[in-house]
Amino acid sequence: MQFERRRILTGIRPTGPLHVGHYAGALENWIKLQREYDCYFLIADYQVSDFASDLPRVRNAVREVALDWLAAGLDPSGASFVIESMVPEHAELMTWLAWYTPIGMLERNPTLKAEMEAIGDPGDAATKGKSVSVAFYIYPMMQAANILLFRSHLVPVGEDQLPHVELTREVARRFNRDVKAIFPEPEALTGRVPRLVGIDGGAKMSKSLGNTIDLTDSAETVARKVRGMYAGPPRGAKESGTVAENPVFAYLDAFDPDVAQVMHLKQRYERTGVSNKELKDRLTRVLNELLEPMRDRRAKYDANPSLVRDALEQGTQRARAIAKETMAMVRDALDLDYFRKR
Ligand code: TRP
Numbered sequence: 003m004q005f006e007r008r009r010i011l012t013g014i015r016p017t018g019p020l021h022v023g024h025y026a027g028a029l030e031n032w033i034k035l036q037r038e039y040d041c042y043f044l045i046a047d048y049q050v051s052d053f054a055s056d057l058p059r060v061r062n063a064v065r066e067v068a069l070d071w072l073a074a075g076l077d078p079s080g081a082s083f084v085i086e087s088m089v090p091e092h093a094e095l096m097t098w099l100a101w102y103t104p105i106g107m108l109e110r111n112p113t114l115k116a117e118m119e120a121i122g123d124p125g126d127a128a129t130k131g132k133s134v135s136v137a138f139y140i141y142p143m144m145q146a147a148n149i150l151l152f153r154s155h156l157v158p159v160g161e162d163q164l165p166h167v168e169l170t171r172e173v174a175r176r177f178n179r180d181v182k183a184i185f186p187e188p189e190a191l192t193g194r195v196p197r198l199v200g201i202d203g204g205a206k207m208s209k210s211l212g213n214t215i216d217l218t219d220s221a222e223t224v225a226r227k228v229r230g231m232y233a234g235p236p237r238g239a240k241e242s243g244t245v246a247e248n249p250v251f252a253y254l255d256a257f258d259p260d261v262a263q264v265m266h267l268k269q270r271y272e273r274t275g276v277s278n279k280e281l282k283d284r285l286t287r288v289l290n291e292l293l294e295p296m297r298d299r300r301a302k303y304d305a306n307p308s309l310v311r312d313a314l315e316q317g318t319q320r321a322r323a324i325a326k327e328t329m330a331m332v333r334d335a336l337d338l339d340y341f342r343k344r
Pocket of ligand 1: 011012013014015044046049144145148149157158159163
């Protein structure tokens with residue numbers, strides 16, 4: 003018999019099309035890992051309560067994310083694409099895990115705290131955090147259920163998600179100790195580029211900040227966005243500059259496969275100066291070389307939408323089988339069979 007491959011679960015919230023920050027921070031890593039691990043890629047549509055008043059956006063984003071994944075090179079015949087709400091065992095498991103989740107772990111969770119503050123009007127003490135739903139507050143618990151439902155070993159995530167994986171480990175430990183040892187304690191794995199700056203120089207590339215380069219952008223759009231990109235403090239074309247102050251270099255570090263050339267450019271930049279035009283022309287070429295194969299694959303799936311649907315349906319079916327298996331173990335461990343004849 004073949005050894006069971008170790009399992010990965012990771013996910014994303016369906017809020018809109020993906021950008022190159024998602025690629026460098028996550029997708030690139032997932033594409034490599036999908037060959038070595040049994041992978042489940044989750045579209046977490048239970049976890050977008052901040053878009054409760056715009057359901058069409060969420061439903062549409064589920065498909066957009068799947069299409070972006072296929073275009074980026076995730077292979078649905080090996081890896082499973084999973085729609086969270088179509089595996090309702092997530093909700094069932096979360097209910098039981100809630101018994102073993104200390105409230106303090108949510109209260110102290112730095113990522114959750116920051117996000118809740120951003121949802122309320124940060125400038126207005128009276129409304130601060132007021133519009134946060136219960137669903138939002140408990141999403142790290144749902145995330146723990148996502149991970150544990152698959153009895154996953156590894157969770158590739160961005161840096162900001164580490165507190166959630168830590169919470170998952172703690173809940174798994176408690177369940178294993180107090181009920182039955184069912185869950186592996188999952189390890190987090192961060193990618194090569196944990197955070198990409200926005201094209202405006204802002205700390206993070208983010209759709210809501212409007213500072214992204216999207217995987218769907220055309221070659222012309224990429225060129226235009228890069229031309230307009232923030233490139234550090236004003237500087238004459240022949241003046242030297244500081245690499246760390248120019249985000250174009252952060253992008254070259256993230257995307258330019260020719261590491262030696264980039265190092266050479268940096269040296270020239272600090273010694274004698276390199277024009278922003280030269281840097282940006284290079285970045286435009288590098289990004290378009292990355293995105294071009296994605297554009298080709300996307301065209302294929304765009305012309306054949308049933309392939310996207312099939313990927314989602316087949317992946318979700320495979321996920322459901324594991325979910326049922328885990329829930330049978332959990333129900334048995336909790337001795338939930340009330341109607342058994344004794
Ligand atoms: N919360 C994650 C994010 O915003 C998405 C996510 C949902 C996730 N469920 C998950 C990530 C399970 C890893 C594992 O990016």
